[in-house]
Amino acid sequence: xNTAPTNGTGDVVRLTGVSRTYGGERNRVTALDNVSxxxxxxxxxxxxxxxxxxxxxxxxxxxxxxxxxxxxxxLDGQELTGLDEKQLTMLRRERIGFVFQAFNLLPAxxxxxxxxxxxxxxxxxxxxxxxxxxxxxxxxxxxxxxxxGELSGGxxxxxxxxxxxxxxxxxxxxxxxxxxxxxxxxxEILRLLRxxxxxxxxxxxxxxxxxxxxxxxxxxxxLADGQVVDELHGASxxxxxxxxxxxxxxxxxxxxxSREGVH
Ligand code: ADP
Numbered sequence: 001x002n003t004a005p006t007n008g009t010g011d012v013v014r015l016t017g018v019s020r021t022y023g024g025e026r027n028r029v030t031a032l033d034n035v036s037x038x039x040x041x042x043x044x045x046x047x048x049x050x051x052x053x054x055x056x057x058x059x060x061x062x063x064x065x066x067x068x069x070x071x072x073x074x075l076d077g078q079e080l081t082g083l084d085e086k087q088l089t090m091l092r093r094e095r096i097g098f099v100f101q102a103f104n105l106l107p108a109x110x111x112x113x114x115x116x117x118x119x120x121x122x123x124x125x126x127x128x129x130x131x132x133x134x135x136x137x138x139x140x141x142x143x144x145x146x147x148x149g150e151l152s153g154g155x156x157x158x159x160x161x162x163x164x165x166x167x168x169x170x171x172x173x174x175x176x177x178x179x180x181x182x183x184x185x186x187x188e189i190l191r192l193l194r195x196x197x198x199x200x201x202x203x204x205x206x207x208x209x210x211x212x213x214x215x216x217x218x219x220x221x222x223l224a225d226g227q228v229v230d231e232l233h234g235a236s237x238x239x240x241x242x243x244x245x246x247x248x249x250x251x252x253x254x255x256x257x258s259r260e261g262v263h
Contacts, residue, residue: 011040011041011074012040013075013171013205015035015071015073017035017072018061019032019070031226032068033227041170042197043197043218044193044198044216045218053226054225056175059173059207061073062173062205064083064088093118093121093122094122096170096171097202099173101175103148105159107147110144110146111146112135112145114148115159116166134162157177165196170202171205172203173206174205176206177189177206178210179210204217211237211241220235222243230243
């Protein structure tokens with residue numbers, strides 16, 4: 001792929017003046033409001049905020065899954081604004097790994113074939129031993145020929161992480177990657193993400209509503225009403241939860257004694 005030179009900031013992902021609105025003149029919703037933020041290589045960031053604050057929109061704009069209404073997104077040296085759908089698809093396949101709450105594995109394929117899929121879709125063959133190595137890394141070496149339905153939720157999410165890592169992406173994006181897992185299994189997944197960031201030099205950006213999950217990140221970015229309102233570095237789960245209570249709807253719900261529906 002043609003890569004434009006980086007802008008010199010050193011960030012692997014940089015959003016500059018990004019806005020995203022939905023709807024027309026009468027029912028306009030501003031999901032992101034002039035957001036500028038950078039993510040440096042080798043860091044793990046959690047994005048938090050009340051439901052509707054723009055977390056998913058931020059992730060999707062940063063990952064080239066959605067197009068900002070205004071502003072620019074630079075990913076791994078490539079300006080996304082102006083790329084057509086085909087170029088965006090190629091960039092996502094080659095430079096980005098995704099991990100979603102619903103593991104999104106193909107049930108008819110074996111674990112090994114699920115992991116190799118991003119390479120196959122890009123018309124590439126896995127290098128000999130590469131699928132086995134990445135499965136070893138996520139602790140699933142012996143499960144290569146199993147189908148996803150034969151694995152637990154945590155194991156399926158580890159397959160999804162292996163699939164995200166196989167292309168050696170610059171950035172891994174996660175949308176509530178631990179949302180469907182019990183606490184202990186969620187911890188394993190977060191450790192794996194941390195490892196791939198700190199040992200293999202990847203960059204991870206996840207959306208989460210869980211302060212405990214966010215405390216595994218190096219940095220927590222807080223959104224409210226489509227804007228970045230604060231960030232914490234190396235914060236404890238308690239400090240993160242405390243900061244959340246002062247953010248819009250989430251705070252209101254905590255004050256009224258219920259966290260239900262928080263998202
Ligand atoms: P979060 O992930 O923090 O819950 P989202 O990024 O999903 O927030 O949404 C931010 C705002 O944009 C919300 O008000 C939401 O209703 C609105 N929104 C998101 N996607 C769409 C869409 N496709 N059409 C209209 N409004 C949308």
